[in-house]
Amino acid sequence: xxxxxxxxxxxxxxxxxxxxxxxxxxxxxxxxxxxxxxxxxxxxxxxxxxxxxxxxxxxxxxxxxxxxxxxxxxxxxxxxxxxxxxxxxxxxxxxxxxxxxxxxxxxxxxxxxxxxxxxxxxxxxxxxxxxxxxxxxxxxxxxxxxxxxxxxxxxxxxxxxxxxxxxxxxxxxxxxxxxxxxxxxxxxxxxxxxxxxxxxxxxxxxxxxxxxxxxxxxxxxxxxxxxxxxxxxxxxxxxxxxxxxxxxxxxxxxxxxxxxxxxxxxxxxxxxxxxxxxxxxxxxxxxxxxxxxxxxxxxxxxxxxxxxxxxxxxxxxxxxxxxxxxxxxxxxxxxxxxxxxxxxxxxxxxxxxxxxxx
Amino acid sequence: xxxxxxxxxxxxxxxxxxxxxxxxxxxxxxxxxxxxxxxxxxxxxxxxxxxxxxxxxxxxxxxxxxxxxxxxxxxxxxxxxxxxxxxxxxxxxxxxxxxxxxxxxxxxxxxxxxxxxxxxxxxxxxxxxxxxxxxxxxxxxxxxxxxxxxxxxxxxxxxxxxxxxxxxxxxxxxxxxxxxxxxxxxxxxxxxxxxxxxxxxxxxxxxxxxxxxxxxxxxxxxxxxxxxxxxxxxxxxxxxxxxxxxxxxxxxxxxxxxxxxxxxxxxxxxxxxxxxxxxxxxxxxxxxxxx
Numbered sequence: 001x002x003x004x005x006x007x008x009x010x011x012x013x014x015x016x017x018x019x020x021x022x023x024x025x026x027x028x029x030x031x032x033x034x035x036x037x038x039x040x041x042x043x044x045x046x047x048x049x050x051x052x053x054x055x056x057x058x059x060x061x062x063x064x065x066x067x068x069x070x071x072x073x074x075x076x077x078x079x080x081x082x083x084x085x086x087x088x089x090x091x092x093x094x095x096x097x098x099x100x101x102x103x104x105x106x107x108x109x110x111x112x113x114x115x116x117x118x119x120x121x122x123x124x125x126x127x128x129x130x131x132x133x134x135x136x137x138x139x140x141x142x143x144x145x146x147x148x149x150x151x152x153x154x155x156x157x158x159x160x161x162x163x164x165x166x167x168x169x170x171x172x173x174x175x176x177x178x179x180x181x182x183x184x185x186x187x188x189x190x191x192x193x194x195x196x197x198x199x200x201x202x203x204x205x206x207x208x209x210x211x212x213x214x215x216x217x218x219x220x221x222x223x224x225x226x227x228x229x230x231x232x233x234x235x236x237x238x239x240x241x242x243x244x245x246x247x248x249x250x251x252x253x254x255x256x257x258x259x260x261x262x263x264x265x266x267x268x269x270x271x272x273x274x275x276x277x278x279x280x281x282x283x284x285x286x287x288x289x290x291x292x293x294x295x296x297x298x299x300x301x302x303x304x305x306x307x308x309x310x311x312x313x314x315x316x317x318x319x320x321x322x323x324x325x326x327x328x329x330x331x332x333x334x335x336x337x338x339x340x341x342x343x344x345x346x347x348x349x350x351x352x353x354x355x356x357x358x
Numbered sequence: 359x360x361x362x363x364x365x366x367x368x369x370x371x372x373x374x375x376x377x378x379x380x381x382x383x384x385x386x387x388x389x390x391x392x393x394x395x396x397x398x399x400x401x402x403x404x405x406x407x408x409x410x411x412x413x414x415x416x417x418x419x420x421x422x423x424x425x426x427x428x429x430x431x432x433x434x435x436x437x438x439x440x441x442x443x444x445x446x447x448x449x450x451x452x453x454x455x456x457x458x459x460x461x462x463x464x465x466x467x468x469x470x471x472x473x474x475x476x477x478x479x480x481x482x483x484x485x486x487x488x489x490x491x492x493x494x495x496x497x498x499x500x501x502x503x504x505x506x507x508x509x510x511x512x513x514x515x516x517x518x519x520x521x522x523x524x525x526x527x528x529x530x531x532x533x534x535x536x537x538x539x540x541x542x543x544x545x546x547x548x549x550x551x552x553x554x555x556x557x558x559x560x561x562x563x564x565x566x567x568x569x570x571x572x573x574x575x576x577x578x579x580x581x582x583x584x585x586x587x588x589x590x591x592x593x594x595x596x597x598x599x600x601x602x603x604x605x606x607x608x609x610x611x612x613x614x615x616x617x618x619x620x621x622x623x624x625x626x627x628x629x630x631x632x633x634x635x636x637x638x639x640x641x642x643x644x645x646x647x648x649x
Contacts, residue, residue, distance in 0.1 A: 175431025182407045183450045184423035353416040354408070 164243025
């Protein structure tokens with residue numbers, strides 16, 4: 001037995017990435033997720049409209065964070081703010097009972113807001129004005145409605161990143177990547193050729209997940225499918241690019257799976273899929289902003305549940321496009337180096353001459 | 359015009375993998391790069407096809423679409439069938455359907471793979487995989503065919519078939535560079551380059567290499583046990599013990615190389631063959647005297 005134990009330790013010592021995963025990762029994950037994993041919503045973006053907006057805004061205390069007070073606006077503006085994701089709670093004054101609208105896609109914020117309103121009413125006693133409460137987009141606060149659009153993205157991260165990286169690493173292990181490199185392909189042909197099938201399969205996968213989600217869980221699709229398709233296409237490009245990137249730094253399938261897992265886990269916990277991004281500690285919240293799933297969730301929940309128009313989603317769409325460009329550029333640069341190790345540096349080496357007559 | 363490497367140096371990390379290596383690959387001929395493990399054979403061929411970048415020297419090769427290459431790992435797709443592998447190679451090199459079918463039929467017929475069209479590449483025997491790989495590299499009738507140890511681990515019959523394919527390609531006007539660890543295969547080449555630790559030990563036609571063997575070669579038939587000199591049997595103990603590295607065993611007999619032409623006592627003079635030439639080049643290199 002000791003012979004096996006000693007051999008195993010020797011092998012492990014040489015596989016530094018696995019050792020790092022085993023020792024460092026749990027500590028890092030504990031710290032990051034400890035700060036991120038919080039259902040306590042401290043700030044609820046709120047908008048107050050109607051003639052009594054100023055008075056009502058003055059009454060609102062934390063966790064309500066009043067971002068906009070517009071006495072001249074009415075219920076339509078309040079609904080727009082919720083639909084566009086600018087606010088989670090909107091208070092409409094100027095009627096017998098002030099109307100409080102809440103964005104039902106923000107489960108924890110709505111629950112916190114309901115609790116806070118109840119407390120305010122109890123503190124004010126009989127003096128508290130009765131309010132009408134209406135939860136929009138997800139009136140039953142059904143968890144699956146909120147989860148399915150996000151889970152669709154998570155499944156795509158898994159399929160896109162892991163399967164793509166395995167596809168490329170398989171070529172490396174079989175020695176066929178070397179063969180591809182000497183074939184008359186441009187690096188871009190190879191990358192596009194490798195990505196395209198996965199893009200098609202992942203797109204079909206996404207459609208399937210959304211349709212099954214709608215069928216089984218009754219999740220509505222209220223918005224413009226074209227907006228969803230644009231967001232999904234950009235998101236898929238990022239995840240597939242990450243897959244290629246993972247493959248370029250992995251020598252075998254085991255390493256690719258480890259890395260893909262390291263990319264997947266933060267997206268589960270830090271993208272807003274489970275814990276609201278707004279309740280994460282500022283120190284780890286920035287991680288959410290570099291994760292593509294954060295933006296895809298914003299788009300998919302917005303389009304599916306709230307019919308958010310593209311005009312209100314330009315920010316997540318733009319950021320996904322930026323991520324797609326950065327990730328794909330990195331992936332292509334690294335993959336090109338795999339395919340043609342000398343490309344780009346040959347000129348710097350004046351002593352070497354490669355003669356290829358036409 | 360011929361292809362090949364001229365005075366090429368390749369560095370892999372801190373290691374100088376090739377040090378001033380010249381490998382001429384003439385048209386309609388086979389150049390064999392011979393060497394042991396780690397000699398630099400693969401690096402040589404990788405530099406020739408552009409997979410590694412030389413630090414200095416000149417590499418001459420046709421454009422990618424006119425090069426056929428088989429890496430040491432074979433390079434066929436294990437999860438595609440033989441027919442699908444052929445189709446992919448044909449598409450990659452822009453070989454039209456009619457031309458592809460004609461050439462594939464000829465290559466498959468020669469290699470006996472026509473009975474295995476529907477088998478997955480990964481399910482073929484090692485020899486069949488090698489034959490398929492060489493066949494794929496020949497599919498587009500390349501000007502330069504580069505084969506990295508195509509016969510390693512292949513049975514003698516398949517090896518003969520592979521060499522028939524390779525010689526046929528050369529006879530058809532293709533310049534061929536083959537790396538091998540089997541010394542006896544070197545004699546099949548028009549030109550031979552002997553490599554050891556990234557340096558050239560010898561280069562030329564097999565006849566030139568044989569003619570250049572310095573000193574004399576002797577044979578001590580049927581000597582059992584250790585080095586004859588050391589055992590004190592055939593040659594004088596002092597002579598052999600002083601030069602133990604110059605003895606080597608071939609089959610039941612011992613061979614000895616005398617750089618000064620004076621064979622030890624008991625050794626019969628022998629005509630050096632190519633195996634001897636390679637061994638002597640390595641011994642001379644070890645002794646610090648290049649060739």
